[in-house]
Amino acid sequence: MQYAAHAAAMSGQGAGVPGAPPGPSGTIPELIGREAELAELRSLFGIGNTPAVTDRDHVFVLVRGGFGSGKSALLRALLDEARADDRAVLDSWADPGDSRTDHAVLRQLLESAPPAPSVRPSGEPPEDGAYHRSLDTVVARLAAGARRPLICVDDLQWADAASLRLLRRLMRRADGSPPAVIASLGPGESPDEDALGAVLPLFRDHVSLAPFAPHATGALLARTLGHDADQAFLNTCQQATDGNHLLLRSVLGALAATPPQPGPDTAGGERTVSVALGALLPELAPAVRSLLRGTGAHSEAVAGAVAVLGSPRPVELIAEVASVPQPATEDAVHTLVRAGLLHQYEQGVGIAASLLSDAVEQFVPPSRRQELHAGAARFLLGRVAAPEQVAHHLLHCAPGQPFAPEVLRRAAAEASDAGAHDRAALYLRRALREPQTEEERAAVLCLLGEAELESSVPTAIDELRRSLQLSMGPSEQTSAARRLAGALFAVDRYLDALDVLERTSAAIRPVDPAYALRLEIDFLFISLVELASAARAYPRLMDLAMTDASGTAVERPLAALLSLRGAMVGEDAEEVVRLARIALAHGLAPADDESVVYHCAMLALGAAGRPDLAHDYAEAAIDEARARGAVFQYAHAVAMRGNANARLGRTLECEADAEAALEALLEVGVPLGSSHTVFAVATLIESLTRQGRVEEAQSLLERSGMDGQLHPYWINDYPLLARGWLRVEQGRLEEGLADFLACGARTVARNMPAPGFYPWRSEAALVHVRLGHAEEAVRLAEEEVALARRWGVPEMTAVALRALGIVTGGPEGLQKLDEAVRALETSFARFRYAQALADRGALAMRCSRIPEARADLQEAVSVAHACNAGVVAQGALRELRALGDRPRTRTFQGVDALTPTERRVADLAAGGMTNREIAQHLFVGLRTVEIHLTHVYGKLGIKGRQGLAETLR
Template sequence: MTSPVPAWVVHRPVLVPAAQTACLGREAELRTMRSMLAKVAVGRSAIVTMTGELGVGKSVLFDATAELARSMGFAVAVGHGARLETHLDGGVIRQLADDLDGADVDLRPDRVSSLESFYRLVRQAAEKRPLLIIVDDIHVTDIWSMRSMAYIRRRTTDQPVLIMLGSTTGHPPAGEVSLQELTGCSAETVVLEGLDLRGVTELLKANIAAPVHADLAAACFDVTKGNPYLLHSMLGALRARFGGEIGAVTPTEVHELAGTDIGEQLRVRLRPLPGCAEIVRAVAVLGDEATVDMVAAMSGVDHTQALRGMDALVRLRILRNSHTVSFRHPFVRNAVLHDLPVATRAADHARAARLLADADAPDVQIAAHLLQARGIHVAWGLDVLRRAARAAAHNGDLDLAVALLERALDEPLTPDDRLAVQLELVHVEFLGDSAKGMARLREALAHADDVRSAVGQAVTMLLRACTAHEARLALSIGLQVQSRLSSQEKDEHWELRAICYLAAAGNDLGLALRASLFTEELEAEVPDDPRLRQLHSVIMSLGHALRGDSALEAVRYADEALAGDRMDVFVQPFVFTLSTCFLVDAPELSDKFRRMIGSTSEPHDFHLRKGTVVSLAHGMDFLAAGELIRAKTLLKWQMRLFDELGAVQDCPMAILCAARLTEVLVDLGRVDEARDLLVRSGFAGELPELFQHNLVLYSRGKLKLATGDDDGALADLLECGRRLEASAVDSPAVIPWRALAVRAYLALGQRESAATLAKEDHEMARQWGSPRSLGTALLSIGLSADDEEAATRALLKATEYLAESTGRLQLAEAFFELGAQLRRRGQPERAIPYLRRAVELSAKCESQPLIRLAGDELRACEPVTAEGTVHGLTKQETRVAGMAAQGLTNRQIAEALFLTRRTVELHLSGAYRKLGITGRTDLAEALSQHRAPQSG
């Protein structure tokens, strides 16, 4: 099968024999042509225009129609317009006359007699048999020929003449006559589209000996949209690249193919259209996300002219008719790029990268052009390549990350920058092949000229490490760099050890335990450098918090650390978690901490956005203070961002956020939502033994305790404690797991175990010395004590300590437990003030479970007469009046009794009337007067 006559090139006035052509996929169009021929054969004239994009196959269909017409007894005359012959007046009419045996007829242009001669020639032919006249590419036909066609059209309406005119969609006419002016309003129009998927498949099968799989056909259709000429060009490219293995070509390989001739032909074809060739080149280089402004800047064409050019290219169906500027056929874009010389194309891509960078395009788009700009120095693009490589690595595209970093190494870099890029390449290769990564690490460090520079890069890698896998690599880098430091480089050695310590302490149990062995060593060495002394204060503060030996010392050193310039270590998950734990009861230091971690610079952790860590700190401060709704708002928003990044199971900050949000939801009473969060995050089953998962175990234990799964709660909490003890991080300042485990033991009826654990917690809290930890431990003592008097004293002391902390919800719980204890001992009058405070505080915290429990206890404290009323008051009126007399507001009463405020107001009005008083101030005295006889 021969290739169809391409519309991309200039037609020669020679008709390809129909026997050599095939109209695969054009059965419907051929049926239309047969129907038109049949109508004309019985004496009805007609005119048909056939339009379609460049290369869609109009010429092939005209050839098949001519052959069909001849088989039906028609005389056929065919003429071809040509761009190079538009100045030759009468050229197309001369072609038609030759087919009509009118070689000797005088058809000289600009003569009325010539028009009449051509008309007589057509009429004489039509009198003998039906006549088909075809003019292909009428839009580039000379003016005299178009005038002659218009002349005969109006005079052959009573003859069996079918006139078929072919025109390229969107192509401007060569002269002043438009196609509509030539055909009038009576013409039939056939719009020729590309082949459908079935047609593409048939064409491929006819040209490929091997079986054609569906994916190959779909890919060919996708990149050519069924354009026959492009398909034949693609087949040529496939044969040139894959030989006889075309049947096994993948869709990706198809999308990368480029024709060898289309780019040049398109340049020639677009030459008459001002600026269009330059626009096509600019769009090809910029890619599918190009904008009008960037295309204009890239092409060097005036903005107004660029708009006109893009309009023309859309009408020619070279560009898509869409809001973005892109090619209709990806194969054409590949061809245009293939047509560019290598150096020119690289320079164009470098320019495109600069334009995209100036437009604040995403790094991945800019880096894609920088990859293609090899040989062109783009020093400004180094950071873009590194950021894009980091994103690619975290998205799992390691090959792209390697390519980007290797492209960065092509730039003339400083020794520091070269080592930094090499270590980032080590990181990427380590993720794919640990042995290969370690080999490259040894090579990179062996060629490092400046050991101090290596220290700085190692510190950066340690700060950037996110997952446990990355942390182990970063630690390996740090240890290898340490081994190269001399005894004179004490500060550098100390800094690297300190950062390695922080990375290890927040990792798995083995590394965390090893890190704990270096705590005292790091604390004993005080560096000379002021910046490192600030880091030393961080280590000292954390050391006290981890050991739980002195809250005062931990806070003092934290104050020193926070007094200096911003330090990146504060945003490391391990430091961040511990700091937020023991700074919550030092509000002024919490404010300093948030200011310290707030920064406009990009976070080290890829999963973090600017402001994420500050928002998490705020959320946890609100949780610690019992401001549950505000905590939920902040943590839930950050959780949504982590979900979008797919970071919840890997990023320590995301795991921390999920754990704390679970706690908030449990305290709010939204246990179903908390359970869904843990399941969705993958935290419902076994958890890795990493530090951040201790927080998940704690929050999961809290959820199970709230939902009645006491065995499951105890198992999670004890496992949390085991892991913390194993890593030598067991302090009430970190995770107060013992307090919840005491409640789980009590729920299971194991009071002795609860009392033992409560005493242990109390001893540790006394050593740590913060009001929150002491109050929490004394609350556990009071709950687990056998002696009621001792329990009451412990609970009362717990309220005193917790009142000194910021923990309003813990204080509300202590008031509730104290009130409940007094009521159970038969002292409801003493219990009421504490329960009232519990309702008040829990309502401010909006903790629905605690509001309900405290409300139930308050109702249980109500005095009830034999008749169930006081001085004619109903039982509900008695409850409401009693709580109002105790000082609760209408809102607090409504929340405690699950009533509306309006209902509370109605009950109070009824009580006032029955008691003969005018308002709330007289309630206590009125109720006491009516209760006095009952007690006597």
């Protein structure tokens, strides 16, 4: 009963119906949530209007419960009702401080008896017989009434041996009319196990008090709050209390006294609980500590170790760190588990209620907490535990453990591999507190900068710069310089990145030419970003050959750069593909050499007419990025796949990928107008324009800050091309032409004559002819045809021939379009094929070749339909109507209108999968699934999932 006072102080002592809501004062009833147990006790003793469930002469009930289970409050509530029912009651409340004082409990029983002539024995010390006669006299007097008296002993485990012996005699009265007895048994060591053991078997009825289940906790919260608690609020309370009566009652009282905290509903509610729990700890901790000291010699040390180390821990670990012999630790754990203070889990022992754990930890000094964590780290290291398990404890102990730096570095690598870059950075920052050589510190700083790139690029730059300053050998200097340059590149500080790479390369070239070449590769790639630096880098770029890296680890990055060079200047396309394959042998983001230079190989594959390979490499990179939790790697890979889908004519897939890339980048705080988002934005604009969704494309252009003058970075050349397509579709021909010509001027300045990346000449030619500039249109188209034939990629040749055919016109132009269609018929470029068919059909009609025109236009609609290329489809439909045909006004309707991906998503949805499950199944974003289903519903003419399965049949 010593803990009832603590509970009353913390949550307010209130009278009334147990479990009732707080009164006007906000106090919480002493007994909550035990209505069923109280009703059972009423029935056993026949209290109030409840008839007794037994006619036995011996009604002996034992209430069992762990720490804070509410057994004392339950007994008090029962006795209050018994007295109100005119039942004679004798009660006592055993205390560990009096457990070795003879007759302490019996004295309380006699003192609680109703007024009568004194029957207490005189003389000190009294004999057992004297107390027995006194108690017999009281019981006999009370039994003379209409109802049998009720004796109550709370915390029987602390009753003194003399009282236990007398209680046993009373319960075994020979006259067959003993009083009714109720006692409670809780945690704690008995002063005389034999005496207690002799009494316990006499209790025939047992009531056990279990912790409240979550639904019961929810009901109690609802009573206190006056409304149902939301799930997050309920979960927080349940986790804090584990359904413990005392803890929950204390929390309810604290909540009633805590003003609601500001914030959104859920966040504000959680803050309110947090404030209430914090206010409880100073009052709860002394009660818990007192209880622990009453449960055994080692209980406080063992419980403190469990609370500090957190989560379930094996007993042998607790014994080691608490400096308690293992047998004694096992005994203490056994006692504490029985008391409800610890829980036994498969992995070890732990404290289920976080509030209780926090209360225990309150009385463990900070220095002792550090010692416990250090001991746990040593123990786990000796058991060859995973580095992260050891590192968790190193985070909380003082520096100086000789094994700490290596373990923390290995733990950071584990965390990074799992995608937990914030956790990796935490381990590495802790590693920097350990004594290390400058070389070791440089390595840690380099790793820290790399980890922080995922969350805070400016912070990463500072760490990486320090790492470079401390790096000693060529390998470490190269690694630090490349990572620092990459971070500077990420925030558009290109000149700073070039300076770092150039200076470091020059410094280590005399010592290690291979590492110097690796830095030079990054230097040359970043140099292409700006026109001035590109011009300076061009001669060295053209001098490089694969033999420069023969037999070194630099072969793959050099192959990536050279594949880009080949696509830029129009070298042999097959050689470009071969180099790209070498570059991507270990993927887009190889673990041994992560660098944006490998993106060159992806772009080169698309320009060389192998977007299928680029798509496959991007898919593999996406899966790897998901597994590693690498946001930037994922965003860049999915954007690359989107661009490959654009070249493949998969318009909706292109849209979904571009949006997924943008969503991922925006999620980590990358603004829409940054260099990281430009590629994805341009890809999305291209997709939307092809579909005829020009208003959406224009809105995106404006929101991304790409509607005005674009900085002359290489990354902005593609947006110029995409914006030009949009302008033409909007009817703003002069502006579209200006964008195409600006794109061309930039690529020429970068010595990129080949049309593989940007076929700006053919696009400009098509606008020129519409503006009446026939001569310039033909000149540009012929120039691109010549460059494309030299490049040798059928798709690019066909694109140029299509433009030349249109601007030439007549039978000669039709021949050019025939050649373009033949080249595209078996290519991957389905959108370009649809364009060429539609243009050949339109020109054939003007040349009075009606049957050929009709066939081409109908096929163009079909191919455009499959590509979701609305612009091409609508243009071909207009030409068909001009021929007198009456095609449907809406061609994108019905099951046959679904693309393969849409059909796959629709089938999964019809099969009962949720959008999230479909996303996980297809390894795409949730938004991608939503986009596909939106298109599915539109094409099928339904409003949602209802009727989807039937429509698909």
